[in-house]
Amino acid sequence: MLSRKISSDSHGQDSSYFLGWMEFEKNPYDEAKNPNGIIQMGLAENQLSFDLLESWLADNPDAIGLMRSNGESVFKELALFQDYHGLSAFKNELVEFMAKLRGNKVKFDPNKLVLTAGATSANETLMFCLADPGDAFLLPTPYYPGFDRDLKWRTGVEIVPIHCSSSNGFRITSSALEDAYLQAQDQGLKVKGVLITNPSNPLGTTVTRGELDLLIDFAVAKEIHIVSDEIYSGTVFDDDEPSFVSIAEAVNERDLGGASEAVRTRVHIVYSLSKDLGVPGFRVGMIYSEDEEVVSAATKMSSFGLISSQTQYTLSRMLSDEKFMRKYVGENRKRLKKRKEMLVSGLKGAGIKCLESNACLYCWVDMRVLLRSNTFEAEKELWKRVVYEVGLNISPGSSCHCSEPGWFRMCFANMSEETLHVAIERLNAFAESIKKENVKPNNKQLSSLLVRNYSRTRSLTRWVVQLGSDDHRETDR
Numbered sequence: 001m002l003s004r005k006i007s008s009d010s011h012g013q014d015s016s017y018f019l020g021w022m023e024f025e026k027n028p029y030d031e032a033k034n035p036n037g038i039i040q041m042g043l044a045e046n047q048l049s050f051d052l053l054e055s056w057l058a059d060n061p062d063a064i065g066l067m068r069s070n071g072e073s074v075f076k077e078l079a080l081f082q083d084y085h086g087l088s089a090f091k092n093e094l095v096e097f098m099a100k101l102r103g104n105k106v107k108f109d110p111n112k113l114v115l116t117a118g119a120t121s122a123n124e125t126l127m128f129c130l131a132d133p134g135d136a137f138l139l140p141t142p143y144y145p146g147f148d149r150d151l152k153w154r155t156g157v158e159i160v161p162i163h164c165s166s167s168n169g170f171r172i173t174s175s176a177l178e179d180a181y182l183q184a185q186d187q188g189l190k191v192k193g194v195l196i197t198n199p200s201n202p203l204g205t206t207v208t209r210g211e212l213d214l215l216i217d218f219a220v221a222k223e224i225h226i227v228s229d230e231i232y233s234g235t236v237f238d239d240d241e242p243s244f245v246s247i248a249e250a251v252n253e254r255d256l257g258g259a260s261e262a263v264r265t266r267v268h269i270v271y272s273l274s275k276d277l278g279v280p281g282f283r284v285g286m287i288y289s290e291d292e293e294v295v296s297a298a299t300k301m302s303s304f305g306l307i308s309s310q311t312q313y314t315l316s317r318m319l320s321d322e323k324f325m326r327k328y329v330g331e332n333r334k335r336l337k338k339r340k341e342m343l344v345s346g347l348k349g350a351g352i353k354c355l356e357s358n359a360c361l362y363c364w365v366d367m368r369v370l371l372r373s374n375t376f377e378a379e380k381e382l383w384k385r386v387v388y389e390v391g392l393n394i395s396p397g398s399s400c401h402c403s404e405p406g407w408f409r410m411c412f413a414n415m416s417e418e419t420l421h422v423a424i425e426r427l428n429a430f431a432e433s434i435k436k437e438n439v440k441p442n443n444k445q446l447s448s449l450l451v452r453n454y455s456r457t458r459s460l461t462r463w464v465v466q467l468g469s470d471d472h473r474e475t476d477r
């Protein structure tokens, strides 16, 4: 009775990435109301600088009250506005903001910008513009689990993995690119492009200039597109090498001879305010492309997911406040760095290492020391224990299509410092118990160890009691 599309499971909702969210929703941690609940570490949300946004809004009530600074109402104008090109004032502010995040090394033209309802919509729209059903895009692994939905589900486009390995910090290599290309050909798929996230989700690292050059050479040789999702570009908190280099800058600086113009039109940038400004609910995303046809088609498609004019108005007022934005970006970076360091040093105590990172809202954590064996079954087993016994929703590497078992993404910016502290203590206790026993401890053994190590922590003690309960064991599937 229903369409094949909705009857298929290609959405990816059954991945452990989304399953962990469902478990969290059933039993969310709350320091006061539910201290034994699950802490959400699977959500790349930035709440660290919300106070700055709120204080700006308190100082500028007319921006949300839909008034001009002279007190004149823009309510009617905005309520009637329905042009899918978006408010030009907003687009002008956005391109300025994007240029500033890239140290003004690149300039963006507002006429080449398409507004979309978040980066989710931007990525899908680009797939509709660049590929036909059955064509392939190559993606370095590990990659953001949402891409299975965003790039493939409705478009019919296929993802072919570029397998990256921990041996070189998951960097993209020329042989990995060639292997992926061959794999696609073996599967009878026409490769239309490579899609990267820079900075990377889930690695939390910026893509090096060497990797960008490699990608550009590859795209020139194969005559394919490059899509660079730069949604985390404003979160780079360490500018030591490798600093953030946008694909726009890398392409501009290359002397590509006769191929130059063609390559430029095959490079497309995706961006959004969901992470850098921490406003995913506002659904503000965009595509930037030098290809006029792509801009024109994507603009028509944006009718299916426009940003409300009210949101555009309020944010254009905020972005135009240069002094505030400079302060926001600087302070946000500082806070992210502090949080990341808190997680890294907290896990170090338990002998758990993180991939060295310089951006984003999470760490890519090496938990191979806790695996029973070097398999994805063991990773899944560990993941289940961390969700149900330890009470942390973290994202296993397998949900990010990582080719090596034992890696997990842990988010640190969607919670208070106190909650992150509880999460670290829980993980430390768990790691300690596994190491001491060197076998899977039962809940009773784990509880007694935890009580011995951490009975001083009130919330943790309450959580340990929960571990021993029969109700909990029943949910431990």
Ligand SMILES: Cc1ncc(COP(=O)(O)O)c(C=O)c1O
Pocket (backbone or CB within 6 Å): 044, 117, 118, 119, 120, 121, 144, 146, 197, 201, 229, 231, 272, 273, 274, 280, 284, 285
């Ligand atoms: C790399 C990447 N692209 C796109 C998205 C979706 O962002 P948006 O909320 O703007 O749709 C996310 C969200 O986590 C992401 O990490």
